[in-house]
Amino acid sequence: MIQIKGLSKIYKTKKQQVQAVDDVSLTINQGEIFGVIGYSGAGKSTFIRLINRLEEPSNGTISIHNKDITKMSATELRLKRQKIGMIFQHFNLLWSRTVFDNIAFPLEIAGVPKATRAEKVNELIQLVGLAGKENSYPSQLSGGQKQRVGIARALANDPEVLLCDEATSALDPETTDDILDLLVSINKKLQLTIILITHEMHVIQKICHRVAVMENGKVVESGDVLDVFVRPQSKTTKRFVQQLNPLEHDQASLKEFITSREDSEVVKLHFIGNNAKRALITDVIKQFDVEINILQGSIAPTREGAYGTLYIELNGSKDVLASSIQFMREQSVEVEVLQHVE
Numbered sequence: 001m002i003q004i005k006g007l008s009k010i011y012k013t014k015k016q017q018v019q020a021v022d023d024v025s026l027t028i029n030q031g032e033i034f035g036v037i038g039y040s041g042a043g044k045s046t047f048i049r050l051i052n053r054l055e056e057p058s059n060g061t062i063s064i065h066n067k068d069i070t071k072m073s074a075t076e077l078r079l080k081r082q083k084i085g086m087i088f089q090h091f092n093l094l095w096s097r098t099v100f101d102n103i104a105f106p107l108e109i110a111g112v113p114k115a116t117r118a119e120k121v122n123e124l125i126q127l128v129g130l131a132g133k134e135n136s137y138p139s140q141l142s143g144g145q146k147q148r149v150g151i152a153r154a155l156a157n158d159p160e161v162l163l164c165d166e167a168t169s170a171l172d173p174e175t176t177d178d179i180l181d182l183l184v185s186i187n188k189k190l191q192l193t194i195i196l197i198t199h200e201m202h203v204i205q206k207i208c209h210r211v212a213v214m215e216n217g218k219v220v221e222s223g224d225v226l227d228v229f230v231r232p233q234s235k236t237t238k239r240f241v242q243q244l245n246p247l248e249h250d251q252a253s254l255k256e257f258i259t260s261r262e263d264s265e266v267v268k269l270h271f272i273g274n275n276a277k278r279a280l281i282t283d284v285i286k287q288f289d290v291e292i293n294i295l296q297g298s299i300a301p302t303r304e305g306a307y308g309t310l311y312i313e314l315n316g317s318k319d320v321l322a323s324s325i326q327f328m329r330e331q332s333v334e335v336e337v338l339q340h341v342e
């Protein structure tokens with residue numbers, strides 16, 4: 001478990017000071033993939049670099065497995081850093097070394113004997129899917145392959161946590177998905193805790209269990225991905241969620257359906273997790289003398305299950321409308337009756 005309390009970073013220059021990270025407190029559970037999302041300048045890079053003290057905190061504590069790394073001496077920190085893997089947007093590989101030698105590098109630093117080193121490197125090459133590329137140089141690899149080398153290198157000393165600093169931002173969408181799949185498989189196989197920063201909601205949606213949203217150095221919202229996606233609270237989070245489902249927020253087309261007619265009601269349904277797989281509309285039509293007109297809908301998968309929204313117009317007598325809505329609520333589907341569309 002990683003516990004971050006009251007973490008702050010103030011950069012002081014001659015002319016001014018910038019509070020890049022402002023009183024951040026978070027708990028990251030063992031074995032989870034925790035994402036931090038924010039727009040440019042929110043403080044994400046500073047935050048992740050504070051975790052392994054590539055940046056020195058101005059205030060606060062960071063405990064990894066109950067050891068506060070802010071209190072460690074230089075020697076203790078050097079050893080601890082071997083247990084904190086990190087991957088970068090631009091890979092940071094050693095260009096004059098082969099794939100094999102790049103991955104072997106942290107093992108050399110840690111003083112691992114040559115034979116054990118070779119065994120470990122070969123194991124990592126298999127794990128990240130680079131078999132056959134051992135003797136290639138980074139310049140001979142694609143972006144995705146370079147990041148695979150970065151991941152293998154970061155895993156060489158069996159880290160307790162893997163930090164990912166915008167690890168897919170330099171990759172095309174397909175390669176991004178391949179690398180995200182690899183991170184998920186490593187997380188599962190090794191039970192490895194992963195902390196990543198990103199400005200892409202897709203990354204959070206695809207692989208994270210929990211998420212924190214940063215703005216002006218502060219965490220403005222955090223929680224399970226599904227909860228945050230379904231009920232975003234802050235303006236920034238709402239903007240990120242909107243990126244995933246632009247259609248849902250374009251409600252202009254619904255306006256004409258919103259009337260004050262007694263025999264018609266427009267409702268928005270929120271389906272979460274397994275509910276998203278149900279044939280709810282069929283059930284309602286079978287049970288009640290009601291007509292249903294589907295107006296708009298969308299569904300988004302996340303690591304923790306799918307969530308979807310559906311706008312429907314119900315037509316029927318006042319009693320039937322009330323019973324239908326009651327029935328849907330009893331099925332654990334959130335039902336919002338729209339009086340008007342903004």
Ligand SMILES: Nc1ncnc2c1ncn2[C@@H]1O[C@H](COP(=O)(O)OP(=O)(O)OP(=O)(O)O)[C@@H](O)[C@H]1O
Nearest residue numbers: 011018019020038039040041042043044045046047
């Ligand atoms: N070394 C530094 N010296 C002074 N100010 C800095 C330094 N590094 C970052 N900052 C400032 O701290 C704030 C947060 O920057 P940071 O790079 O952490 O944000 P970010 O969310 O990672 O943004 P981006 O995605 O653009 O990198 C910004 O205002 C930035 O200008």
